[in-house]
Structures are given as C-alpha cells and as structure tokens.
Amino acid sequence: MTVMTAQSGTPLDHVLLQHPGDVPVAVIGAGAMGSGIAQVAAQAGHPVVLVDAQPDAADRAVERLGATLDRLVAKGRLEAAQARDVLGRVRPHTASDMSTVPAVALVVEAVVEHLDVKRAIFRQLESAQPATTVLATNTSSLSIDAMVQEAHTGHDAASYGGTSPALARPGQVLGLHFFNPPPLMRLVEVISGSATDGQVLDAAGELMRRWGKTPVRCTSTPGFIVNRVARPFYGEAQRMVEEGIADPATLDLALRRAGFRMGPFELTDLIGQDVNLAVGESVWRQTGEDPRYAPTDWQRALVREGRLGRKTGRGVFTYAEDGSATDAAPDEQLAQRLVGGPVHQDPVARTLAMLVNEGVDLVHRAEATAEDVDTAMRLGTNYPKGPFEWLEELGAGTVRSVLTELDAHYPGGRYRRSEAL
Template sequence: MSDHASEQSGTTPAPGMVAVVGAGAMGSGIAQVAAQAGHEVVLVDARDGAAQEAVERLRSTLGRLADKGRIGADEAAAAGGRLGVAEDLRTLPSCRLVIEAVVEDLEVKREIFAALAARQDADTILASNTSSLSITAIAEGIAHPDRIIGLHFFNPPPLMRLVEVVRGARSGTDSVDDACELVRAWGKTPVRCASTPGFIVNRVARPFYGEAQRMVAEGIADAATIDAALRGAGFRMGPLELTDLIGQDVNLAVGTSVWEQTDHDARYEPTAYQQDLVARGALGRKTGHGVYRYDESDQAVDASPDEAAVERLVGGPVRTDPVARTLAMLVNEALAVVVRGEATAEDVDTAMRLGANYPRGPIEWGREIGFDVIKAQLEELAEIYPGGRYRPSKALSQDLPGVGASTGLRPPG
C-alpha cells in the first residue's frame, strides 16, 4: 500500500450530493460506486434520455447483484433510490463533488468545466475522469482552478480498486486531500500523481507493450512465445494478447497520445508493427483478428508458444530475453516518474499492481533485480539500438527517498 493509500481518516466523511456528467460505461460505473457508498447521485448527459436510461440500467444491475447475494436487497433498493437525473448542467443541484466522464476532447471538457464553475459553489470539487488529457489545460482560465483535479477511475469502476488522484498546476492541496479521503471512503485505493502525460499507469505501462511488439517485429520470437515468457514471470496476460483484448486501435491511441505529449520522446514512439495492425483493421478480439486470430468464442486459434524457445530466451542475453528486457524498461520508466517528482515510489508500485494487475510493483521488482543490473542492461540495449529509447534514467544512479537499495538479484524466469 502507498503512504496515501494507507492513511486512515478519523471519521467517515458525511455523504454529500455527487453529480456525474456523462452516462456512458465509465460515468455509470462511477455513479454506481457513489450511490452504493451512500451519496445522492445525479447523472446528466448531453444526449436526451441517456441519463435516465443509465439510471434504469444501474437499478437493474443492483437488482442482479442482490439476486446473486453480492449485496443485500435493502442495500440495492436504497442505492437505486439514490440515483437521479438532471436535464442539463444548469439544473444540477449544489454538489460536494462533480465528476466529468465524457469524450476525450479538451475543448468539450473545458466547456463543461466552465459551465460547472459558473454554477457550483466555490468549494465544490470538480473532477475529470480523463485518462490522457492535462488537468492543468482543462482548468486554464476557469474560475477557482484550485478545486479542479483529476479522478481517473479504471474500467469497470465498481470492480477496479485504483483511482489516480491527479493534481494540475493550480489544484489545491485541500481539494486533492478531500478527494483522496472521499475515494477511500468509497472503498477505493487513491494514489496521488501530477498531471503529466499518461499519469502513472498509462505512462509506466508503455514498455510492456512496446518491447514485445519490437521483439516480434525483429524476429526474436513469435507472439505466443513472448506472451508465454511474460506470463511465466507472473503477469496475468502477455502483452500481445492483452493488446488484442484492449483493442489495438485503443492501445495505439493511448501510446500515441503519450508520445505526442512528451515531444515525441523515443521512449514512447509507437511501433510500426502495431500501426500496421491498425491500418489493416486487425484490431484484436473485437474484429476476430489482431496479433492472433479468434474463433466465435473469442479463443485464440494460433497462440501456441514454443516452450523450448521460452526456456532458451529467458535468462539469456537481455536483447533476446523478453522478461529481462521488459522489466528493465518498466523499472526505468517507473523510476523516472519518481525522480521527476510526479509520484512517490510507493504510489507508483501501488498503481501498477492495482491498475495494471502487475504481480509486483516495478520499483519493488527493480530492488530485487538490482538497479545496477538494470542500468547495465539498458546501456547494453542502448548500444544495440541507438536513438534514446533505452537511455537509463538518472534515478538508477541516485538514492531516492522511498526507493531503497538494490539487492543485485537477476530477474525471475
């Protein structure tokens, strides 16, 4: 647990009105979490009837949870009764918190926040569920920007424990603290981070996908073999099968956004391999074909690994070892977040365990492998592949608070 995630408040905060702008999957899921936590919740959506439809779906969902014994029937009825709708932003009541969960378009979000800032109380927390846009940019020119923060929930919100609590350049400490306390009262684990491209999870995870794609394109091993190697290291899914599940187009869009927002840093450059998949319409499970081909039950039909190759590659030279090469990049990226002051080491590890389902946090993993080993591996890769992608973070040579000493162990496998 992170320092922030383990903080205990003396009392449970009294529920207040929560509004959710956007009645899609994410907005509806957030509304469900808030209603089950005891808040009166108001949904609003630009499409006529969408908010009411979402409320009806949520009440059905709560009923099914009760039927399965997941929650009590009284709890389901009470939570459903706390859900309501507003016609538009002008008719929203005064709220303790408003969470925006609409399309990832900066200008659309800025219009929403300007309207909210003009009508809500000055101490109402205004939060965006954006996964890729700058909270600083969203708040620019809007009244009382100290109350504007990011609350990045993970899909599906009722099940995923992590919430990234994002501070923009002008977000107030009180707003961030209050949001963390509220999120914790909802049974979630908040981690704090600065408003930087990809926040924690979507930035640190880029090498998990990118290294696998590069190794397949280079002919080091086939996709199934690389996926098997990473599963053997404890990851629930290999990177290539995971991008098929996410959608190659969705994964590429997130990666491209991070790359563009970091001035085309070579660390995040999208691969030609994935760009070609998207160009061919091979988007993964949803199209029946991505890295793998899928049958009618969504089972991959061409995903048998070469187990002998897995044994040969893991523990060998870093260039051809899917585990060592991927972990070196993940550790490097995680440490870079810490050394830039964007999040603590403990919050980075918590975020990657809970938000990306990693078996261990990358910094914890780096301690076990040895930061000196990671640095040597990256220097070796940088010689083979010049251009800046594999440049070691200066954090590998620094004594950072909360990072700790390395032990010099080799990676698992």
C-alpha cells in the same frame, strides 16, 4: 465535521467529507466508465445525478445499473433493500448544456478523451455550480493544467470568439482516474494540477478511501503513473515482433511465465488496440515525442486495418464467439530459450528493465512516491510486483547493464537510463 487526513495527520474540514447523504455527486457521461463511477458513489451513500448529452443515454444507463444490482442480489453480495436504495439514489439527467446540471459537491467528468470537449464541459460547470464544487476529470492521460488554462485553438474555442478562457477556480480542479470496471478495480489515481488546492487533494483522497478505493497521488505528468510506467510492457513486445524475434503468442507466454497475469498482446486485444494506441500517442505527444514512448507502426497498422481486438473479433489474434483466441498457440521451447539469452532477445529482461527505469524516473522527477508507484502498478495493471520491488530484487547494477546493452544495440534514446539509476 473534522477528520484527520491519512497522509498528513492534520485536521481537515471539507464539503466532500460530510455525511455522504449531504454530498451530492454528478457524473458526466453515462458510458461504461461513468455508469460504473455512479454505481460506486451511490453504493457509498451519495445522491448521484448521471448526466449524458445523448437522449435517453442516462436513462438506459440507470436501467442497466438496476440489472447489475439485481445480479449482485442474486449472488448474495447485496441485500434487495440495499439494491433498491442504491438505485434510488441515481437520477438520470439529459443535458448538452452543463449549466443545467443541479448543484452538487463533486462533479466527475467521464466523457470522451478529447481535451476541447472536457474544457468546454468544465467551463460550463464552473459558471453554474457553487464556488465550493470540486471538478474532477476521469481522464487517463490528458493534462489537468491544459484543462484549466486559456486555450486559443480548439473546437470549444469558437464559442468564445476564438479563445477559451481559463477557469476562474483552478484550485478546485483535479483528476480522479478510475480503472475499468470502476466497481471492481480498487485503484484511483488522484492527480494534481499545478494550481490544485492541497486541501482538495487531501479531501478527494480521503473520499476515495470511503468509497472503498485505494488512492495514489500523482502530479499531472503525461500518462500519470499507470499509463506512463506501463508503456514498455506493450512497446517492447511489439518491437520484438517487428524485428521477427518471436511471434505474439510466444512472447505472451514468456511474460506470463515471469508472473504477469496476461501477456501484452492478449491484454491489448482485451483493452482494444485503438484505445491502447490512443493513450500511447497521447503520452508520446505530451512528452515532446520522446522516443521512450514512441508508438509502433506495427500497432498503428492493426488499428488502420480495423483489427481492434476482441470487440471486432480480430486484433493480434482471431477470436471465436465465446471470446477465446483461435490462433494463439505459442512456441514453448522458443519462449524458454529467449529468457536468459541475449538481452535484446529476452522479453523479460527488456520489459522489467524498462518498467523499473520508468518508475524510478517518475519518482526522480518528484511526480509520485515509490510506494504509490508500486501500489498503482500492482492494482491498476495486476503486475506481480511494482517497479521498485523489481529494482530491489534485480539490483540497480543489473538494470543499468540491461539498459546500457539495449541502448548500444538500439541507439536513439529509447533506452537511456534515468539519472536516479
């Protein structure tokens, strides 16, 4: 089968682009993300093996998928026959040893964000799967290169006498980062390691389009596009609370008025403070503890105290049983005064300048295109605009001026300007 890649316009033959019924997919991990990815693949026509190491976890996930499909039928979004077909394509499989996973064309790993665990899974899969099998990770921030390279330390290294060997076929490995929930979120980051084969990347991107997704390309930079560029949205607001400039509800209001669907505090309470902090810590460590990405002690304290957000009933705010915040009343007058005031007290100016700076720097390092950065931030975070759209609206001079003022007020490197600005 010959298709034309959307980006290059060159002929492309690849196993992933055969008829979906002839392209079996395995999803490793039957949690919310893995189950959602399995649903997307099955709805696109692929036979899917849903794998989990925990007894009955995959079976329970398939039962939940059946209930989800029934709801879609009840809402008129799916025909009953289609729902039966989709569910019939998903087969649960319990295995702690990935060498027992049946032969497939594509594996999407969606387990815990732990590098050693992912390395061990990939090594088992590579040893047992056909040479043509593409291995993808759904990691949100971990390095693709680190997964395929030799490791001398770590939990999985013990089974190899202290060294975990490099993968033999690193060209077949890439990242496919879906966003939660996968059936609803359109964005998929297609992430290349330094050794990933270009044809594999093209085929994976085309496959995501066939699954109804919008793929964006990125190199394996820490946090990729969304989780790297978005760090200031959370970090600036948290620092302003630490400084006593405003309370969280007021800062949320100011940023919602600027067009953001949710403020940073209500959003991190929804995501989970522990989840958001873990991604921030990962990006910070992978960038050599760059002050641009330093997590705040304020958020660390929330996590230490178990205030993880809606899932625990209390995070930045306290939540009623229906999920509504009971203590999130903003000071509307203060929110209005802050915007347009001194730069270090203006949550909108600080946030937009830093988002633009991150996006520009990512493109300057040739890790993604400006178009893909804007697309990723609009679809992955529901921002009203992408960094380059804001850059065009604000002007590079304004962004430089805000960053220069912030750098003078808070020396230390967090607000250094991208060379491209």
